[in-house]
Amino acid sequence: MIKKQRISNLNLEFNFQEVDRPLTNQEALEESNRCLYCYDAPCIQACPTGIDIPAFIKKISSGNLLGSAKTIMAANPVGASCSRVCPTEELCEGACVLNHSTKPIMIGNLQRYATDWAIKNDQSLFNPGNPIGISVAVVGGGPAGLSAARELARLGYEVTIFEAAEKAGGLNTYGIVSFRLPQSISYWEVEQVEKLNVSIKTNTRVGRDISVEQLLKNFDCLVLAVGMAQVPDLGIEGENLEGVYDAIEFVKETKSGRLSTEFVGKRAVVIGAGNTAIDGATCSVRLGAENVKILYRRTEEEMTAYDFEYEFAKQDGVEFRWLTAPKRITGDEQGKVTGIECIKMDLGDPDQDGRKKPIPIEGSEYVIPVDAVIKAIGQTRHLDLIEALGLQHNSGVVHVNKDTYQTSNPKIYACGDVVFGKGKGDAMVVTAAQQGKLAAYNIHKQYTAAAFGKAQ
Known part of the structure; x- marks a missing residue:
């Protein structure tokens, strides 16, 4: 280590x-x-x-x-x-x-x-199936989308992945720190899918570069595997100061090889205690930050980061401040971050997601001098796309049949983070991959049954 x-x-x-x-x-x-x-x-x-x-x-x-x-x-x-x-x-x-x-x-x-x-050894592990004349659009080229696409291609489907980013791979390509998962590993997995004659259209955002109507018209079936969107706002004063970062974009920059020296000798705090927060903190350490703290409004027991990620951060020298919430971010005359005002919290009764609700303790405010603030309080969902598709959802969590991953539109299946319930942390990469596989198998069942019915 x-x-x-x-x-x-x-x-x-x-x-x-x-x-x-x-x-x-x-x-x-x-x-x-x-x-x-x-x-x-x-x-x-x-x-x-x-x-x-x-x-x-x-x-x-x-x-x-x-x-x-x-x-x-x-x-x-x-x-x-x-x-x-x-x-x-x-x-x-x-x-x-x-x-x-x-x-x-x-x-x-x-x-x-x-x-x-x-x-x-540059191995190509699998071959495409014999074409069966059915086309499937996969929206999102992350672990769930790649898994669905690969299995469908092996079954003979004509598959096209629509990916908004420059490269496919999703979280594995952009969202997990390079010292844990190099991009080259994700690129190889993407290549394994491409070699099965899967077409991957990158820099293509559904709703901007291609319409929902075009997808539904031009493809027999659709798999929605878009994952999550950006980190939401903290909703506090000073959030727009220079030196406040979105953790997803912050990690993406380092993952893409853009390693700035602006953190050298600086003090940073990360807001949140999930795996992305750990990544933001450990990236800060590797960029030369002198001191890095993670602030979390609940306790160690409620944090959603994996245990091995937590231990990894501690070995890197990251400090943890439990039961601490940000109240406002302070800055200097040039608009640069100088500190973060925090308030101590207590835990009350469980809220809707089953975790105890943090309650501010009046009069407990104090200021931590910092040079950078990294926001890692979860991610928003692709509501515009979900609603454009006309799917039933709960605040962006798409409703699916838990056995088939079929949505309220029988032509559309969904898998990965887009179906993962709130309050449960982030879906594991391996879980997303399995959901993509199952969605593919159930699509195949649907069309096999339809073809059998026509033959009768």
């Missing part, structure tokens, strides 16, 4: 290199041979995409790395990314039977080992 004193150097490109080293060939061989290859392996049940974990590990132990990578990626179209960002201690490794005796198999590291081999 990179220590803070090492991060403090001004070689910013070095600071943003991947922090966790890969397994060596010998380490991978030894670790794969520790696996018991359980018949009813609980690790498979704990994986949202149902990867046959004993099978891919057995293939590593026998030297069949191509077979191992295929086993992983067949179940999880973004399996290379997930090997780095999944909370494995809560999922597959947490379910490993060896937890009761020694230590769990390093499933995530072995998954990375196999998929890294496929990447380095």
